[in-house]
Structures are given as C-alpha cells and as structure tokens.
Amino acid sequence: MQVKDRILRDGSNLSDEELAVRSWQELHERGYFQRHRLHRDWRVYNAMPQWFMDLAKPTPEDDALEIGCGYGQWMIPLAPLVDSVTGIDIHEAPLAKARELFRARRLSTAKVFLCDGLSTGFSPRTFSLVYSISVMQHIPREIVRRYISEAAHLLIPGGRGLFHFRLADGRPGYVHDIDVSLIKEQSVGWTKEEIVKLAERAGIPSTVTKIDPQSAILVLKAPIDAPTAPCDAFDRRAKDGQGNGTGSQGDQSGDGAHR
Numbered sequence: 001m002q003v004k005d006r007i008l009r010d011g012s013n014l015s016d017e018e019l020a021v022r023s024w025q026e027l028h029e030r031g032y033f034q035r036h037r038l039h040r041d042w043r044v045y046n047a048m049p050q051w052f053m054d055l056a057k058p059t060p061e062d063d064a065l066e067i068g069c070g071y072g073q074w075m076i077p078l079a080p081l082v083d084s085v086t087g088i089d090i091h092e093a094p095l096a097k098a099r100e101l102f103r104a105r106r107l108s109t110a111k112v113f114l115c116d117g118l119s120t121g122f123s124p125r126t127f128s129l130v131y132s133i134s135v136m137q138h139i140p141r142e143i144v145r146r147y148i149s150e151a152a153h154l155l156i157p158g159g160r161g162l163f164h165f166r167l168a169d170g171r172p173g174y175v176h177d178i179d180v181s182l183i184k185e186q187s188v189g190w191t192k193e194e195i196v197k198l199a200e201r202a203g204i205p206s207t208v209t210k211i212d213p214q215s216a217i218l219v220l221k222a223p224i225d226a227p228t229a230p231c232d233a234f235d236r237r238a239k240d241g242q243g244n245g246t247g248s249q250g251d252q253s254g255d256g257a258h259r
C-alpha cells in the first residue's frame with residue numbers, strides 16, 4: 001500500500017511537507033537508486049561538473065555540506081578537493097551504501113547523516129560550502145524555502161551556497177508544486193524570478209546562473225561581515241528545546257542521525 005493510501009486509511013495529520021518526505025522514504029524502501037537508469041549499480045561520478053567548479057571554486061580549506069546526498073555519488077569526487085564533506089539524506093539505505101563506498105575508497109573526511117527532510121539539523125556558521133544537486137526539483141516548494149533560508153545561516157562569512165534548480169520557464173509540466181497524491185519521483189520547476197526571491201527572503205546576496213536550457217544554479221554568497229536575519233529552522237529548534245542547533249554534529253562517526 002502506498003504512503004498516501006496508508007495516510008488516508010490511518011487518518012494521519014502529517015503536513016504536506018512531511019508527506020513528501022515519507023514518499024521519498026518509500027521510494028528508497030523500493031530500491032530507488034538501484035532501479036534508476038542513472039544510478040544503477042550505485043554508479044559514482046568521476047568528477048564534479050564544470051559549473052560546480054566554476055561557481056563554487058572548492059578549496060582544501062572548505063568544509064562542505066551536501067543536502068540530499070544520496071549514496072555520496074557527488075561527495076566522492078568532491079572529497080579530495082576539500083577539507084571535509086558532510087552529506088545528509090532522509091533514508092538509511094543510501095547512507096549505508098555511502099559509508100561502504102567511503103570505506104572502500106579510504107575517504108575518512110566524508111561523513112553522512114540522517115536528517116528529517118525539513119531542516120539540516122546543523123548549527124549556524126558550520127560550513128563554508130553548502131550545495132544540493134538534483135534535489136530542489138523533487139521536494140515541495142516550502143521545504144526548498146526552508147533549506148535556502150537555513151543555508152544562509154549555515155554558511156560562515158565568505159561562504160558559498162550552490163543550489164541546482166529545474167527551470168519551469170515555458171514547460172507546463174513543471175509549474176505545479178509537488179503533489180503528494182502522486183507517489184513517484186516528481187519534478188517541480190522554478191522561474192528565475194522565483195529563485196531570486198528565495199535568496200532575497202533569506203536575506204543573503206545571490207546570483208542565478210543558467211547552466212543549460214533546463215537548469216539554473218542559485219549561488220548564495222555569505223557576506224564577510226554581516227548580521228544574519230532570523231531563520232525559521234533555528235527558531236523552531238529553539239522552541240522545541242533543542243537549543244540553537246549546538247552539538248548537532250555529536251555523532252562524529254557519521255552513523256545514524258546527527259542530532
């Protein structure tokens with residue numbers, strides 16, 4: 001039985017965002033990556049894309065965070081270029097595979113953690129580089145807003161955020177938000193104006209660069225010296241009694257959740 005049917009039967013009061021996370025968890029339970037034509041046999045990328053190198057300019061001093069890291073397929077080529085790379089995702093299956101791949105390659109600076117799919121769980125000013133590839137198009141707009149807003153705070157002064165978006169421009173199929181009644185890999189597109197607004201709302205300088213006819217990258221640029229605006233994710237955590245995200249990296253082994 002699919003997530004939506006179970007939810008309707010059990011009368012759950014999960015929000016649309018929580019439902020979307022549950023749907024993705026269900027995709028992993030059915031072997032999402034193993035069955036995917038691009039990821040079959042846990043294929044790993046050989047190198048970071050040129051747009052990433054040009055826009056992020058990774059350095060050996062960088063501490064990077066990938067949101068929606070899957071089994072670490074981008075973390076593996078990035079790890080040798082930076083000081084550390086941390087990945088988060090919403091299901092243990094891809095994360096367990098990531099740990100296995102890191103071990104096989106002796107990548108001790110790459111770690112993965114389980115997240116709740118609504119926020120990263122890390123403290124402000126933890127990373128110099130936050131990025132996400134092929135994820136923003138698969139999650140509801142409200143979760144995207146939360147991640148961008150949180151990323152603005154996760155970055156240290158001078159840090160960069162890179163978020164890969166699917167462009168909606170002129171494509172009728174991509175204008176709708178994720179509809180949880182369809183339990184499959186869905187795509188939601190954004191217009192350039194909508195992407196720009198995300199960064200404005202997060203109060204951080206940004207640029208949007210079109211990298212191909214279907215995709216654009218939102219680059220966040222944390223000022224060297226500027227106060228950070230209020231952020232829903234940290235406010236929520238403080239209210240829940242979890243403090244301001246301090247100690248969020250408690251499990252240094254990278255096994256299990258990081259909070």
Ligand SMILES: C[S@@+](CC[C@H](N)C(=O)[O-])C[C@H]1O[C@@H](n2cnc3c(N)ncnc32)[C@H](O)[C@@H]1O
Pocket residue numbers: 021024067068069070071073074088089090091094116117118132133134135138139143
């Ligand atoms: C299409 S895959 C992309 C994986 C990888 N970034 C890549 O480019 O190959 C989308 C990934 O986003 C993750 N994901 C889905 N919803 C998420 C959420 N709310 N927060 C974080 N990751 C999420 C999925 O579990 C999956 O690993």
